[in-house]
Amino acid sequence: MSDFKRQLDDIKIPENLHQRSLQGIQQAQKEQRKPRNWLPKVVAMVVTFAAIGFIALSVGEREEQQQQASDFMGKSPFSPQFYWLIAIVLMVVSIIVIRRAIKKGMHQKFGIASCVMLVLMLGNSALFLQNQLTKPVTVPLVHDFFGGNVAHALEIRYIINKNDHRSVRYLQAGELTLQALHRDELQKEDVFYYPTDTSDEGSYQLIRSAFFQGNTEEMQVLIDSDEVFLVLDDGEKLPTTLQIDFDFHYGPILKEDTYMPESNIEGNMGRTGVMERDVVLDEVYIPKMLEGSLAFEKMVVDKVTYLKSDFPIVVKKGQQVTLYFTGDKAPIDVNTMVGVRGPNGLFPIRIYGKADMGVTKLREELLRHDGV
Amino acid sequence: MLEKLIKHAQGGDAEAFAQLFSQFEVDLYKMAYVYVGNEADALDVVQEVAYRSFKYIHSLQGSTYIKTWLMRITINCATDVLTKRGHILSYENDFEESEEPYGELSDKWVLEDVMTKLTKEEKDVILLRFYHDYTLQQTATILQLRLGTTKTILYRALRKLRQALEQEVQE
Structure with a gap:
């Protein structure tokens, strides 16, 4: 043995060395900061699984065909309630596991990260629930049928x-x-083309279209009915807010070759x-729902300008008349006419x-038209 | 046996860990003593090593590394003590690749010289190489240094010790 080693070995060992070692061990034991290896893994797994579940529930994927919004939901035989149950159970389990893990000495950073994840999930869930509809709602519709057609098509959208x-x-x-x-039947019969029955997509809801076709008599029944419902697969009835009519006022006061462009309501x-011929125009015609x-x-x-306050106005045969309206965004589907009219007929646009769209605005609009 | 004790300790068994730690505590104390230079601080270091090692025993990968792992903790704890005292000497930044200095172990070294003349890093290398008999590569691995750097530190430490020895002989 070298001298150096011997010198080191000669270092006097204090009697209380082992005692001091035990003190250090006891101190660590007292703090109970001995993470169990499985705990962070379980926490990570539970939190991740819960997060994935929530994301799948709240975002989903667009489905081009008939049914479903959420691919996750669409492919599953279980009900949405079932998934909510799982989500809630997962959340409770996460809270319990994290709490226990923190007690057992989980790393502080990991604990904080898990808590942040939970808060995000809870926030996400609250936002999701807040934006859910208790039942589907229909989009208000103002629609005119061309009187000359034999078959009439009607599109009612719902959220x-x-x-x-x-x-x-x-x-x-x-x-x-x-x-x-x-949709396929409509395309086959060439009634009108529409790419999909899902016409729009928000964060939480889909706006989908229901297509109907009927003859003049059937549409007249619709026009005369006080209550019209969309009926779902399970028999639930969704009340509609419709103002539909035939364009029977169209044309008699204008030259037949006058071109009638379609205008967007916005702008x-x-x-x-x-x-x-000579006519008297005594009022502005705007469908009630669009007022x-x-x-x-x-x-x-x-070249003489008239305002609403100038009505009634007499217009002679051969005079050129230009109408101006302004419109704004509205939570209503529109395919109709406005104009000025009198006893002799309507000058339409x-x-x-x-x-x-927007569920809040739509709800306000539906309340406003309640009873229309 | 060692493996069994480690497994139990990793499961939170304090008695098993105490039994395990007692196998190394003397070596750890001596190592600490060389760094801090007095009994009281060396005992503090050992207590801190016991505390930290039991706290983080779950992170130990395999029983093979238990001794080197405890030594690293000891070096860190001793460094903390020296830092608090403000007595720590840092590396001299003139590391150069050099050949391994063979045959420099002298029977005449004085422990006092090792404790007083060398920097903390030089003590690291000297203790691991000549007291614990690790190879230079193992020493470099434990200290998380490049092999060339480790050689340079060793060479410099040996030169200092030789000079100190020569000085003492002349006196």
Whole structure:
């Protein structure tokens, strides 16, 4: 043995060395900061699984075809309630496991990270619940049918939670029922083309379309009915807010070859025409449901401007008349006419527009039209 | 046996850990003593090593590394004591790759010289290489240094010890 080693070995060992070692061990034991290897793994697994579950529930994926919003939900035989149950159980388990893990000495940083994750999940869930509809709602619709057509098509849109599996089966108005047509049937019959029955997608709901087709008599029944319902797969009835009519006022006071452009409801609308005969125009015509969204601006007859306060106005045969309206975004689907009219007929402007969607605005609009 | 004690200790068994730690505590104390230079501080270091090692025993990967792991903790704890005292000497930044200095172990070294003339890093290398008999590569691994750097530190430490010895002989 070298001298150096011997010198080191000669270092006097204090009697209380072992005692001091034990003190250090006891101190560590007292602090109970001995993480169990499995604990962080379990916590991470539970939190991750819970987070994935919530993301799948709240975001979902767009489904191009008929049914479902959430792919996760769509492929599963279980109900949304089942998944909520799992989510809640997972959350409770997460809280218990993290609490226990912290008590057992889980790393502080990991504990904080887990808590942040839980808070995010709770926030996400609260936001998700807050934005859920208790039942699907229909989008208000103002629609005119062309009187000359034999078959009429009608599209009513409705908003449905992404995790709601149901779809519209038929439309009901008293004794009348019109079966909802699948998109493929519509394309086959060339009634009109529409790429998908899911017309729009929000964060929490889908806006979907139900298509119907009927003859003039059937549509007249709809027009005359006070209550029209969309009926879902499971029989639940969704009340609709409709203002539908035939365009029976169209044309008699204007020259037949006058072009009628379609205007979008949002912005300025105008149309110029030449009078077929002498007429009296005594009021502005705006469908009742659109009164809050549309306004008559002015009417110009041979360069003379008239405002609403100038009515009634006499217009001679051959005079050129230009109408101006202004519109704003509205949570209403529109495919109708506005104009000025009198005893001799209507000078119309055809307007269209898709509802500016948003569940809150839509609810307000539905309340406003309650009873229309 | 060692493996069994480690497993029990990792499961939170304090008695098993105490039994395990007692196998190394003397060596750890001596090592600490060389760094801090007095009994009281060396005991503090050992107590702190016992505390830290039991606290983090779960992170130990395999029983093979228990001794080197405890020595690293000891070096860290001793460094903390020296830092608090403000007596720590840092590396001289003139590391150069050099050949391993063979045959420099002298029977005439004085422990006092090791404790007083060398920097903390030089003590690290000298103790691991010549007291615990680790190879230079193992020493470098334990200290998380490059092999060349370790050689340089060793060479410098040996030179200092030789000079101190020569000085004492002349006196």
